[in-house]
Amino acid sequence: MSKLLVEERQIVIPGMELAEGMDYLPGEDVFRDGDKLISTKIGIASLSGRVVKVVPLAGNYLPNREDVIIGKVVSVGLSGWRVDIGWAFEANLNLKDASSDFIERGADLSKYFDTGDYVLSQITNVAGSKIVDLTMKGPGLKKLSPGRIIKVSSPKVPRIIGKQGSMISLIKEYTNCKILVGQNGLVWLSGENVNDELLAVNAIKKVEDESHIQGLTDKIKEFLEKSKSGK
Amino acid sequence: MANDKRPSGRKVDELRPMEAKVGVVKRANGSAMFKIGDTVAIAAVYGPRELYPAFLQSASQGVLRCEYNMMAFSGSGDRVRPGGNRRAKEISLVTEKALMPVLDLSAFPNTVVDVYIELIQTDAGTRCAGITAAAMALADAGIPMKDLISSVSVGKAGENLIVDLDYLEDSAKPGVDIPMAMSTRTGQITLLQMDGELTKEELKKALELGKKACMKIKEVQTKALLEKFNGGKK
Amino acid sequence: MSNILKEHILTVLKQNLRTDGRKFDEFRKVEVEYGISNSAEGSARVKIGDTEVIAGVKVEVGTPFPDNSDEGSIMVNVELRPFSSPDFVSGPPGTDAIELARVVDRAIREANALDFKKLCIKEGESVWMVLIDIYPINNCGNLFDASALCALAALQDAKFPKLDENNKIDYKQKTDKKIPLANQPLSCTVSKIGENLLVDLDEVEEKFIDARLTIGVLEDGTLCALQKGGDTALDVKDIEKMVDLAIKKTKELRKALK
Numbered sequence: 188m189s190k191l192l193v194e195e196r197q198i199v200i201p202g203m204e205l206a207e208g209m210d211y212l213p214g215e216d217v218f219r220d221g222d223k224l225i226s227t228k229i230g231i232a233s234l235s236g237r238v239v240k241v242v243p244l245a246g247n248y249l250p251n252r253e254d255v256i257i258g259k260v261v262s263v264g265l266s267g268w269r270v271d272i273g274w275a276f277e278a279n280l281n282l283k284d285a286s287s288d289f290i291e292r293g294a295d296l297s298k299y300f301d302t303g304d305y306v307l308s309q310i311t312n313v314a315g316s317k318i319v320d321l322t323m324k325g326p327g328l329k330k331l332s333p334g335r336i337i338k339v340s341s342p343k344v345p346r347i348i349g350k351q352g353s354m355i356s357l358i359k360e361y362t363n364c365k366i367l368v369g370q371n372g373l374v375w376l377s378g379e380n381v382n383d384e385l386l387a388v389n390a391i392k393k394v395e396d397e398s399h400i401q402g403l404t405d406k407i408k409e410f411l412e413k414s415k416s417g418k
Numbered sequence: 419m420a421n422d423k424r425p426s427g428r429k430v431d432e433l434r435p436m437e438a439k440v441g442v443v444k445r446a447n448g449s450a451m452f453k454i455g456d457t458v459a460i461a462a463v464y465g466p467r468e469l470y471p472a473f474l475q476s477a478s479q480g481v482l483r484c485e486y487n488m489m490a491f492s493g494s495g496d497r498v499r500p501g502g503n504r505r506a507k508e509i510s511l512v513t514e515k516a517l518m519p520v521l522d523l524s525a526f527p528n529t530v531v532d533v534y535i536e537l538i539q540t541d542a543g544t545r546c547a548g549i550t551a552a553a554m555a556l557a558d559a560g561i562p563m564k565d566l567i568s569s570v571s572v573g574k575a576g577e578n579l580i581v582d583l584d585y586l587e588d589s590a591k592p593g594v595d596i597p598m599a600m601s602t603r604t605g606q607i608t609l610l611q612m613d614g615e616l617t618k619e620e621l622k623k624a625l626e627l628g629k630k631a632c633m634k635i636k637e638v639q640t641k642a643l644l645e646k647f648n649g650g651k652k
Numbered sequence: 653m654s655n656i657l658k659e660h661i662l663t664v665l666k667q668n669l670r671t672d673g674r675k676f677d678e679f680r681k682v683e684v685e686y687g688i689s690n691s692a693e694g695s696a697r698v699k700i701g702d703t704e705v706i707a708g709v710k711v712e713v714g715t716p717f718p719d720n721s722d723e724g725s726i727m728v729n730v731e732l733r734p735f736s737s738p739d740f741v742s743g744p745p746g747t748d749a750i751e752l753a754r755v756v757d758r759a760i761r762e763a764n765a766l767d768f769k770k771l772c773i774k775e776g777e778s779v780w781m782v783l784i785d786i787y788p789i790n791n792c793g794n795l796f797d798a799s800a801l802c803a804l805a806a807l808q809d810a811k812f813p814k815l816d817e818n819n820k821i822d823y824k825q826k827t828d829k830k831i832p833l834a835n836q837p838l839s840c841t842v843s844k845i846g847e848n849l850l851v852d853l854d855e856v857e858e859k860f861i862d863a864r865l866t867i868g869v870l871e872d873g874t875l876c877a878l879q880k881g882g883d884t885a886l887d888v889k890d891i892e893k894m895v896d897l898a899i900k901k902t903k904e905l906r907k908a909l910k
Contacts, residue, residue, distance in 0.1 A: 200643045201557050202520075202565030202603045216562065225603070227522060227562040229643055244647065246560025247447055247466055249525065275468045275529040303654045315477075316528040333659040335671055342560065377660070381669045399647050444702050444790050445737050456690060460789070462735040485742060487733065490785035491692035491708025495823045497783050500731055501744065534735035536787070538706065539691040 195234055198244070198399060199226040205239050214240025230342075231399055244399060248341035248371040250274050250310055250319045255328070257336070257369035258321070260304045263297045270306065270321060273338075273371045278319035280308065285323050305331040305375065307367055331367070334377030337388055339395045341372035346398040347391055354394060354404055361411040362387040386414050424575045425586045433570070433582045433631055438551075438642035440558045448559025450642065452551035455584055456541035461551035463559040465531035466523070474530075480523030481530045484514040486548055488537045494585055509545045516549050516569065516599040516609035522562040531561055542588040543571045549599050549609065554639050558646070566639050567608055568632040569599035572624045574614065579624050581631045598628045602636045605629065658845075658860040665848045672854065677897055679852040682908045684801065686809045693823075694810025694831065698802040700852060702792040705799050707806040709784050709831070713819055716772070716779045724771020724779040728757035730786045730799060737791040737855075755839070755879045756786065756800045759868030763837035763876040765807070770832045778819050780812070782831060793854040796866050800839035801905060807833055808910055837876050838905050840898035841866040844886065849893055851901055865891065867898035871906070875899075 189208020193199055205217060206224040213219045216228045217239050226232070230243040250256075250272065258270035258278060267281040282290055285299055300306060300323075307328050312320040322328070339347060348355050348368055359366050364378035364387040374391060378384040390407055397403055424430065434455030443449035446462035453459075466480050474481060486509040488498045513535065523531065533555065535548035549569035556563060573583040574594040580587065588595055594614030600607045607625070616624065664671050674680070680701030689695040692708030716723055730753035734740045745753070760766070771780040784806060786799045814825040843850050843864040845857065853861065862884035868877030875895065880886065886894075 198644055198647050200566065200640060201563035202601070204603075218564065220564070220604075225564065227564060228560055229557050243560055245448065245558060275466055275526070301654045303656075305656055316526055331656055333656040333663060335660050336657060381664050381667055381671065381673055384671070385673050442789075443736060444792070446735070458689075460735070464734070464738055467738070485734075487735075489689075489706075489708065489787055490729065490731075490783070491689055491695060491710050493691060495821075497710035497712065497785070500729065500785070532734065534733065536733065536735055539689040 191234065191239070193232045195232065196401070197232045198229070199232050199241060200229045201227055205232055205241075210237060212238045214238040216241040216243055243342045245340060246342050248273050250278070250313050250371070252310055252313050254310045254370035256308060256310060256371040257331070257367065257373035257375055258306055258308055258371075260300045260302055260306065263300070263302060265296075268296065268300050270308065272319065273373060274319065276317050276319065278310070278321050280321045280323065284311065284321065287324055300330060305336065307331060307369070307375070331375050332377070334365070334375050335384060335388075337374050337376070337391070339372050339374055339391060341370065343395045343398045344368060344370055344372060346403070347374070347394050349404065354407065357404065357408060358387055358390045358411065361415060362390070386411065389414075424578070424580050425590060426584050430578045430580045431627060431630060433634055434584065436635065436638045438554065438638050440554055440642050440646045446555070446559070448555045448557065448561070450551045450554035450558060452547050452554065454543060454547050454582065456539055457543050457547045458538040459544065459547040459551045460536050460538065461548065461555035462534045463531065463552075463555045463561065464534075465559070465561075466526035466529035467532070469528065469530035475528040477527050478524070480526040480528075482514055482518055482521060482523065482533065483530050484510045484517070484533045484535065484552070486510045486513055486535045486545065488540065488544070492537045492540050494540060509548070512609055512611065513545065513549050513552065517552060517556065517567055519606070519608045520564040520567060520601050521556070522564065525562065531556075531559075540585075542583050542585040543597075546570050546597050546599065550635055550639065554642055557643055565601040565603040566636060567599050568602055568635040568639060569597065569609060570628055570631040570635060572596040572598060572628045572631070574616070574620075579620060579627055581627050596624055596628070598625070598632075600629065600632050602629070602633050655860070657856065661857060661860055662846050665846065670850065670857065676848060676850045677901065679901065679904070680854075682801070682905060684805050684908045686805060686910070692806070693813055693826070694806050694808070696802050696805030696809055698798050698805060700794055700798045700801075701854065702790060703794055703798050704789040705786060705795065705802045706789055707784055707786040707799070707802040709782060709806045709810040711810075711812065711821070711831070712781045712783065713773065713778050713815070713821060714781045716776065720768070721776040722772045722779075723768035724766075724781060725768065726757070726761060726766055726782045726784070728753050728760065728784045728786070728803060730756065732788060736788040739791070751879075751881075752795060752799055753786070755796060755866055755877070756803050758879070759800055759837040759839055759877040760803065760807075763835045763868065763870055765804070765833055765835045765837055767832055767834040773815070773819060782810075791855060793856075793858045794841065794852050796841045797839050797852065797905070800837070800868070801908070804836055804838060805909060807831060835870055836906070836909070837868045837870055838902040839866050839868050839877070840901040840905070842894035842897050844882070844884070844890060849890065849897060851897060865894045867895055869899055869902040873899050
């Protein structure tokens with residue numbers, strides 16, 4: 188007889204038994220040991236049909252194709268740039284993917300992106316751990332203007348963005364800040380003044396800390412309203 | 419087993435009071451503190467991240483690297499001179515071996531997961547406390563694991579096998595000191611060392627005693643991890 | 653080389669604030685906890701914001717130097733262990749750790765914080781050596797001031813262990829005798845970013861300083877140590893302002909101590 192050993196949305200840790208019996212199937216971050224399904228991460232248990240998976244609450248960023256990320260240019264070469272995306276290896280941005288302008292061979296590439304520039308870029312290819320390719324050609328991809336960069340835990344990014352961007356839009360609305368969220372956990376923001384920016388930072392951190400709690404959008408709205416009126 | 423008094427006065431299967439907390443080093447990817455009696459260990463995990471030099475990298479999976487260190491003022495007597503010593507190197511190695519069997523690093527080839535263990539104060543059982551803290555820190559860092567490893571020392575006082583030796587019990591002669599670590603879910607042992615003399619039957623009993631103790635430690639580790647998320651309440 | 657983070661910091665500074673909302677001369681929350689390691693003869697933990705440092709004092713008995721035959725000694729060591737920051741690497745102390753240790757040491761030594769003569773056990777034969785080891789646990793900037801505060805707190809907490817007839821230390825037995833502090837030096841590091849003078853920088857601000865000056869100050873406002881860092885030069889006017897700021901801030905920092 189198959190049965191679930193945890194409740195939907197229960198917080199589980201590595202080694203915790205989630206289900207027993209062959210009717211259930213292991214999804215992400217779950218493995219089968221005999222007739223038991225076991226979690227490999229700290230996260231939220233989730234059942235989808237017969238698939239038991241864990242939505243992780245922790246973990247470093249792992250690059251995936253099509254992720255839009257925020258990276259920092261760390262070196263300028265002859266045919267491209269190397270970009271730090273918060274992964275164990277630097278990503279490549281090739282000449283041909285850098286711009287819709289035609290860039291001549293031998294041109295001074297630092298005119299386009301210089302060391303220290305931050306960019307909103309998209310991953311086009313991942314091969315093993317070592318090869319990650321980027322492009323700057325795509326809607327919204329660009330070099331970032333002055334602002335602050337904060338780091339959030341990358342598993343929390345979907346929550347920070349929210350369903351169809353609802354959470355991040357809420358925060359932008361209340362704080363008047365421009366905010367860009369990279370899948371790699373880097374967030375760029377720029378506001379009219381420090382207090383607005385800090386409110387945005389605190390709201391984002393709050394989502395990060397409470398990402399496992401339901402009804403979070405309402406809680407954040409309340410937090411933003413209280414903070415604004417408290418002035 | 420007769421309940422002779424141990425030097426510490428505890429029952430033979432009684433652990434010292436324990437405390438655990440997760441997320442104690444903010445800049446690390448994961449971290450935890452484990453305190454058992456007067457032994458306090460902190461573990462911090464960084465990774466998966468870049469591994470230098472490149473020849474250490476493995477093309478099939480990430481590499482685990484552990485470093486155990488006693489802070490200079492943490493010893494029970496003299497100051498511990500900083501800089502690696504042979505004991506620390508050995509403990510670093512067995513710690514790594516104790517944790518590896520449950521880790522799944524296949525998703526990040528060519529990288530390293532660094533585990534740093536620091537002892538703030540010591541009263542025996544340091545490598546066990548370090549491993550126990552490291553297991554929580556690895557979970558806190560989101561490194562895929564099949565189980566948490568729990569670790570404890572088993573020994574002998576007079577005729578009795580005892581669990582979780584403190585410094586006095588550890589230094590009593592003749593002594594037996596068996597640091598062990600295990601995955602409590604499967605009952606599999608990942609660390610086993612011994613100093614001293616035991617019969618085959620005693621060893622079997624010692625492992626049983628250690629297993630029960632590890633399960634109590636696992637409860638403390640579980641609670642600490644869940645507490646980070648409000649005890650797992652929805 | 654471009655730097656949107658530095659530009660942003662400079663823009664915010666024009667609003668007379670810093671990126672975390674603090675004023676230029678404002679420290680983050682300071683917490684001091686005593687006796688955090690019972691293996692040490694004295695110990696303390698200091699938190700400045702999220703920066704956390706612990707320090708422990710151990711003592712040993714040694715032979716004095718021939719020309720200071722009635723004086724004990726002190727040594728300050730800092731280990732920037734990779735456990736406390738992704739920027740630190742394994743291995744022996746590098747220049748950063750050494751500079752940190754020597755700056756903390758200088759303030760304590762030059763302040764005559766310890767009366768070395770009071771560390772004499774038997775003239776010409778045996779003296780106490782006081783060894784302070786400082787370990788950052790989490791680096792979010794301003795390790796200089798956190799380390800100096802922590803070293804002093806650990807010294808305040810320190811008591812001599814028992815000595816037996818052969819001058820051998822029984823570490824398990826502490827006496828009630830505190831290690832005698834003659835002076836209590838504290839440090840305040842003032843940094844310059846653009847034209848602005850700031851105290852207690854976090855780990856992001858620290859990357860963009862033009863210059864810094866760490867100033868050791870005694871309880872009565874006398875200066876006991878100076879260390880300039882950073883690649884840019886300082887005006888004498890800057891230095892005067894920085895010193896005034898340090899005297900003011902160390903007075904406040906003292907309130908966190910016993």
